[in-house]
Amino acid sequence: MGNCHNLSNQCLINKAEDENIDLVWHRYEKMLPLCGFGEKGICCRICMKGPCRIDPFGNGPQEGICGANADTIVARNLVRMIAAGTAAHSSHGKEIAKTLMQVGKKTSKSYAIKDSEKLRAIAKKMNISIEGKDIYQIAEQVAYESLKDYSRIEEEPCTWLSNSITPPRLEKLEGLGVALNNIESSVADIMSRTHLGTDADPINLLLAGMRCAIGDYTGMQISTNLSDVLFGTPEPVISEANLGVIKKDAVNIAVHGHNPLLSEIIVDVVDEMQQEARAAGATAGINIVGVCCTGNEVLLRRGIPMASNYLSQELTILTGALEAMVVDVQCIMPSLAKIASCYHTKLFTTMPEAKIPGADHFELHDENAVENARKIVKQSIEAYKRRDPNKILIPEEKSQIIAGFSTESITNLLSKIDSEKPLRPLIDNIVNGNIRGVVLFAGCNNVKITQDYNFVHMAKKLLENNILILATGCGAGAFAKNSLMNSEATNKYAGESLKAVLTMLGKEAGLDAPLPPIFHMGSCVDNSRAVDLAVNLANELNIDLYQLPVVASAPEVMSEKAIAIGTWAAGLGMPVHIGLMPPVGGSPLVAEVLTSGLKDIVDGYFIVEKDPLEAASKIIHVIEEKRAALNVTS
Ligand code: MSK
Structure with missing residues (x-):
């Protein structure tokens, strides 16, 4: 196999x-x-x-029964994928915004504001006056204005779009009619125009897909930023990753999915229940581990170790030492229930929109979040007593990682070198060629590719060529598990000039070792952090995003959300590498627009390359082209 x-x-x-x-x-x-x-x-x-x-070989039907040809069918299918991805990401953001609203109204029983400084900074960015207001009033207004991005009637761009991209990029998107005013109507628009007998023009469909994908980006900005307000803005933190983080003598509980609303509460209640776990025989107490992007959320903010990224999620149960898996939304394999039933493991679903037959459902609402979290932990402790020692097999592999690279934490670190212009040291090192460019690795695992293989092999080649890497989502999980997010990885894989920069930054951070060569920026919604960093760099240089030597890559692209992310990244001007062809091969026209024509319209475009070393070479080539266009050829 x-x-x-x-x-x-x-x-x-x-x-x-x-x-x-x-x-x-x-x-x-x-x-x-x-x-x-x-x-x-x-x-x-x-x-x-x-x-x-449609018969792809040209012998059979070239039109559907209604007369739609391959171009129309492919474009319709693709934009529906984008709409599904956008709906998933942005509803996550909406839940967070609604929670912030409750906190602002002082009606929340379970949540509070952890980063009031960030809240004030957001208010300023959104042009909300904070004069004479307390943090609750500010929170309420920030939440209200954010929720307007889901429901605006006026024809003006979403606030979280216009305040987070470069002025020339906003102008370009407005000129194309894709600077959307309302995230939810951009999703509804796709469903409406792809109904039978509506939009049959593939280019018009693709433009609508781009507008919707820009909505995906907008929803991500809301998710990331408001989560930071509620749960804290990540700072560098040391932890571990891979299945070896599951402990033999502990009550092991995995948190899995995407939304930190649940996992934060679970982590909070565990402390008070450690004694109960020990009394049940678990000498190491309760051990929370992360899976997928919920795992990334609690890793970055709480230092919780990461057991698995997407593809190996089932294996956490196969260890025979997992008492419970608690899931929220997205990327949760329905197979988990069946596998859990072969073990003592409890599977808990927690969201009204994400039930799985065979799982126990403890719905999470603000008013009962703490109480239900306690019930879940209690039942996990009970499950520990039913463990079958003969079924336990925990792999030893685990890697040390340094995670928690929010835009703010990177900027704070750089400000130790230049307090007036914190981005200058980074810019100087890009201009002088110590750092040739930056690649953002995002996206999933796909069973069509050996798990993590392409991430790891591309990264090693890019690092050797002095390219700094940022990572989110299951891409970050791949690097974390494979020992690429620690100081040793810098010494082992980074080219000489990149290593020198990371060593210097490590000293500034108070380490006696370099920073890791890959910065873990968070979950899939936290791609917005990488954009924020790139936008700040571009604004400082007075250029647009597409001019920066920055490329995005999803070597193991899989989910509809990843398609939405890739599309907005191209829309913001980035070349986007993907390791697998999305389902567009049946329309040479659509494939050509995505890999070439798009460049003339939005500057960004897709590069499709499965072979990791070849993909890395192509990315290096693009980065060098961008450097030459900027006249920084050293
Ligand atoms: S969890 S969308 S497999 S990154 Fe965000 Fe991972 Fe992709 Fe799900």
């Missing part, structure tokens, strides 16, 4: 096979060969006259 190998994964996959349990890799193999029409995006299920499919 392919596409699964690393040591800790492999031993648990063997265990699953011994126990007759199917995992994601087994189900993938059983699914082969995959549907060729679906892979190329030329299957249409939009109405019930079909389903229709």
Whole structure:
């Protein structure tokens, strides 16, 4: 069986096979060969006259029953993926904004403001007067103005869009009609125009997809920034990653999904219940571990170790030492319930919109969040008593990591070198070529690629070429698990000039070792942090984003959210590498627009390359081109 190998994964996959349990890799193999029409995006299920499919070889039908051709069908399918991704990310942001509103109104029983300084900075950015207002009044107004981005009627761009990108980029997006005024209507617009018999023009559809994707970006800004206000802005923190963080003598509870509203409360209640866990025989007490992006959220803010990124989530249960997995929304495999039922593990769902048959549902609302979190931890302690010692197999692998690189923490560190112009040291090192450029790795794992392989091999080549890496989501998880987020990785893999810069920064940070060569910036919504950093650099230099030697990459792209992210990253002017062709191969026109035509319109575009070393070479080439265009060729 392919596409699964690393040591800790492999031993648990063997265990699953011994126990007759199917995992994601087994189900993938059983699914082969995959549907060729679906892979190329030329299957249409939009109405019930079909389903229709276009013959990609030109011998069979070239139009669906309604007359839609491959270009229309592919474009419609693609923009529906973007709409789903945008809906997922932005509803996450909306939940956070609604919670901040409750805090501002002093009606919240479970949440408070942890970073009032950031709240004030946000208010200033949103042109909200803070004169004479207390933090609750400011919170209420910030939440209100943020929620307007989901419901505005006036034809003016969303506040979180216009206040977070460069002026020339905003002008460009407005000129194209994609600087949206309302996130939810941009999603509804896609669903409406892709209904049977509406928009058949692939270019018009793609432009609407871009507007919706810019809504995805806007929702991310809201998610990240308001989460920082409620739960704290990340600062560098030392922790560990990989399945070896699960402890044999502890009540192990995994938090999984995306939204920190739940996991923060779980982490909070654990302290008061440690004694109860020890009394149940767990000498190491309660051990919370993270999976996917909820894992990233609590890693960055609370130093909670990361057990797994997306693809290996089932393996946490296979260790036989996980008492509970508590999930919120997105990227949660429904298979977890079945696998948990083979063990003593409890699976808890917590969100009204994300139930899984076979799981226990403890709905999380502000008024009962703490109480339900306690119930979940209590039942996890009970589950510990039902453990079968014969079923325990915890891989030893784990890596030390330094995470927590918010835009603010990076800027604070740089201000130790230049307090007046904190970005100057970074700019100087890019201009003099010590740092050739920056790559933002984002996105998921995909079972079509050996897990984490492409992330790791691309990163090593880029680092060797003195390119600094930022990472979020399951990409960050891949680097964390594979020992690429610590000082040793800098010594081992960074080129000489990059190593010198990171060593200097490490000293400024009070370490006697370099900073890691890959900065963990958070979950998938925290791609906004990387944009903030790039926008600050561009504004300082008085240029637009596309001129910076910055490239985005999702080598193992998988989810609809990742498609939305890639699209807005291109819309903001970034070249975007993806390691797999999205389902657009059935329309040479759409594929051409995404990989080439888009560049003339928004400066950003897609580079599709599966081979990691080849992909790294292409990225290096783009970075050098950007440097030459800026006249910084040293
Ligand atoms: S969890 S969207 S697999 S990054 Fe954010 Fe990971 Fe992709 Fe889900």
